[in-house]
Amino acid sequence: MAELQILNLLLVLIAAWVGGMVAKRVGFPPILGELLIGILLGPALLGILETSEALNTLAEVGILFLMAYIGMEINFKDLGKASWAGLLAAIGGFVVPFALGYYTIIIFDGTQIAALFVGIAVGVTSLATKSRILVDLKLLDTRIAYVLMAGALISDTLALVIFAGIIGFVDVGSVDAAGLTWVAGKAILFFAAATLIGIYGFPLLGKLLSKTKTINRTFHFTIMVIIVLAFSELAEIAGLHGILGAFMAGLFIREGVFSRNVLKDVTIVFHDMSIGFLAPIFFVTAGFHVSLEVFQTDLVLLILIIAGAVIGKIVGTALFYLPSGYGWREGITIGTGMNGRGAVEIIIAGIGLQMGIITTEIFSILVFMAISTTLTVPLFLTWTTNWLRKRGELVKQDTRKGYLILGANPLGLYIAKQLKEHHEVVLIDSNKELIHEANEQGVTAIHGNALKEDTFEMANAIDKNTFIALTGNSEINLLATQLANNSFYIPNKIVLMSPDENAAGVNLLDPMDASSLFANKTDMAPWAYKISANEFKENIETVESDSTTREWVKERGKNKDILPILIVDENGHKRPFHFKDNISANEKVIYLE
Structure with a gap:
């Protein structure tokens, strides 16, 4: 009967971990590092490790x-x-x-x-x-x-x-x-x-x-x-x-x-x-x-x-x-x-x-x-x-469709109702009352913890094209976006960042290829209150020349009481207003004040 040599097993596992970690760090699969370190430490070169029947x-x-x-x-x-x-x-x-x-x-x-x-x-x-x-x-x-x-x-x-x-x-x-x-x-x-x-x-x-x-x-x-x-x-x-x-x-x-x-x-x-x-x-x-x-x-x-x-x-x-x-x-x-x-x-x-x-x-x-x-x-x-x-031959695939929005608050629900005119939209939130309200208004909403994979699976996240994190907590938004990116590979990520969020939080957007919602740091609470109390005005502006969303926001920088919500293309299709987007001439911007 083969004797299990604990030290040899330990050394093999340590070698596998080190080789796999190094390979992963440089952008290659761990198996590559495991094979190479086996060659290095095995009989082929250094002879430190050896095989056994066990x-x-x-x-x-x-x-x-x-x-x-x-x-x-x-x-x-x-x-x-x-x-x-x-x-x-x-x-x-x-x-x-x-x-x-x-x-x-x-x-x-x-x-x-x-x-x-x-x-x-x-x-x-x-x-x-x-x-x-x-x-x-x-x-x-x-x-x-x-x-x-x-x-x-x-x-x-x-x-x-x-x-x-x-x-x-x-x-x-x-x-x-x-x-x-x-x-x-x-x-x-x-x-x-x-x-x-x-x-x-x-x-x-x-x-x-x-x-x-x-x-x-x-x-x-x-x-x-x-x-x-x-x-x-x-x-x-x-x-x-x-x-x-x-x-x-x-x-x-x-x-x-x-x-x-x-x-x-x-x-x-x-x-x-x-x-x-x-x-x-x-x-x-x-x-x-x-x-x-x-x-x-x-x-x-x-x-x-x-x-x-x-x-x-x-x-x-x-x-x-x-x-x-x-x-x-x-x-x-x-x-x-x-x-x-x-x-x-x-x-x-x-x-x-x-x-x-x-x-x-x-x-x-x-x-x-x-x-x-x-x-x-x-x-x-x-x-x-x-x-x-x-x-210009890198073709986008339409297999992933629709929006997954974290946050069934009044602002999130308002955006969801606008987007659902031409797209599939699913809201997720941990507040049962907000979920019930969203379902009552005809928006598909799922109750669950947005930091758990089960909730994303129930929302069929693997088929969604865009994830929008729209809660008043920037940390929750970032963590949920990481889950959407790492586990469900959702290609487009848009995150609401609060004004009190430090630069370290904002810097997390780039590694995930995520964009900031409204092209600016925004306090969600006042706008959610205005929408729930119906104390807001919806405006539409036609853009005369090509511009970026950031330029649009800067031009109206003196007026802090407006919130750009959506961009409407010439076919009437709406998309969220966010930092990593361009506005073409004759497209429209829907904003609140």
């Missing part, structure tokens, strides 16, 4: 949990947002690099099974890092963002399906008709059984758990772990790998099957257990198996695999993307965004090494390929999106 067991459990978490994070609604374009990008971005990787190994006298494994590893796309990069580059409200996310989902799922097909043949030893039929039959039976259990069995379990009020989060987590391990074992019995079972289990552990609170709690725990504890062990120890000798013995193969991965992904995506009608430049941009590899690629390569399908040299090449391609994504995607932006 660590390998923890790492294997880690990848099962990670694959379950990846499955839980996949939202099939996202595939529909750019299904055709995303499918084209996924196929082109997978097939072309797959073929290049496969034939490169064949040319260098590798086996067909090894070539297939390399092809899959080269063809996958990292899903986990996309959202953060898209936020940093302010691309979440563009068509590129939706195509990238859909393409990554389809690409990784396609890779796992092909992986399932290959893994079944590894132990067969022959490819006669009977053997092929048996292997294919077992795989089909597994996917059919997993799908039936997921579609029909999970909802029954979810209903049963919902009726038992005394069950706590620990029990729910235990149930989910049993489900993941059971599906993993089912995959193993079918001659597949356990990661496919874990992935399938994760796909069906979703909202609608289990309650929102249960799903949220379990997802958080799976995230912490996998990404925070067990999966880093896998990625650090994966670095232990890397050999730096490939730079001397297999340098040509290394260069060809990396070049094939990069060129194949970008060119393949661009070529297959042409039928979408969105142009080859956008195709190249999508390709640069899909060029990074991540967890799935390393997991597949690690399984290939463990099963003796690929050599240490090939595994090392795939690790360095994953590292180098991931490093290119921020650089290449920044360059190509700026290229599109300068040409």
Whole structure:
């Protein structure tokens, strides 16, 4: 029985934390730092850390949990947002690099099974890092963002399906008709059984758990772990790998099957257990198996695999993307965004090494390929999106629509009623009376704490285009805006800042790409009172020449008793008056006095 060496485990976890933190600080995914520090501190260089049977067991459990978490994070609604374009990008971005990787190994006298494994590893796309990069580059409200996310989902799922097909043949030893039929039959039976259990069995379990009020989060987590391990074992019995079972289990552990609170709690725990504890062990120890000798013995193969991965992904995506009608430049941009590899690629390569399908040299090449391609994504995607932006070809996506407004006070309700003429508007507030009043006046309003994700989820924040924080407390406004930005990636954020707010608070707006409401610090209370007492006058002014909102406010700086509320375009559509906006000639400004 393997002895768990506590000191070695502690050092591996510390190394993973340091490597992941450093990588994240410089704008790259933590997995990159975990792999690099494993190479640095492992046998390849310094030899400070070493693997063990106990660590390998923890790492294997880690990848099962990670694959379950990846499955839980996949939202099939996202595939529909750019299904055709995303499918084209996924196929082109997978097939072309797959073929290049496969034939490169064949040319260098590798086996067909090894070539297939390399092809899959080269063809996958990292899903986990996309959202953060898209936020940093302010691309979440563009068509590129939706195509990238859909393409990554389809690409990784396609890779796992092909992986399932290959893994079944590894132990067969022959490819006669009977053997092929048996292997294919077992795989089909597994996917059919997993799908039936997921579609029909999970909802029954979810209903049963919902009726038992005394069950706590620990029990729910235990149930989910049993489900993941059971599906993993089912995959193993079918001659597949356990990661496919874990992935399938994760796909069906979703909202609608289990309650929102249960799903949220379990997802958080799976995230912490996998990404925070067990999966880093896998990625650090994966670095232990890397050999730096490939730079001397297999340098040509290394260069060809990396070049094939990069060129194949970008060119393949661009070529297959042409039928979408969105142009080859956008195709190249999508390709640069899909060029990074991540967890799935390393997991597949690690399984290939463990099963003796690929050599240490090939595994090392795939690790360095994953590292180098991931490093290119921020650089290449920044360059190509700026290229599109300068040409006026960076297309905004209309998938996100409507306003989410924090604050059902009289001022917030007044603005909501104006905006709802042409847009979907949802108000949120912790005051039940204000919520009732808003609903009575025909505005959708939700009661809840704006600093909790549950409230945003009830308001369907993930589909909203603009968040407006409009309470009298600037601190609450800023904290809620951070939640809207970091957890729900709402592209447009507008925040009411009070006159007594210091510069430190205002400086928090820029990192979130947020704008100040009314283009000026404003005390909400007097205006809320005027509206509730009907002691105000609404005015409309037509703007004669182009100007900024800040210039408009400065021109009327002597009159402190006016409040610019909305801008009305020539089509009669209204939008909030805020700092980061321009007013075109013939547009109108609605202001109160």
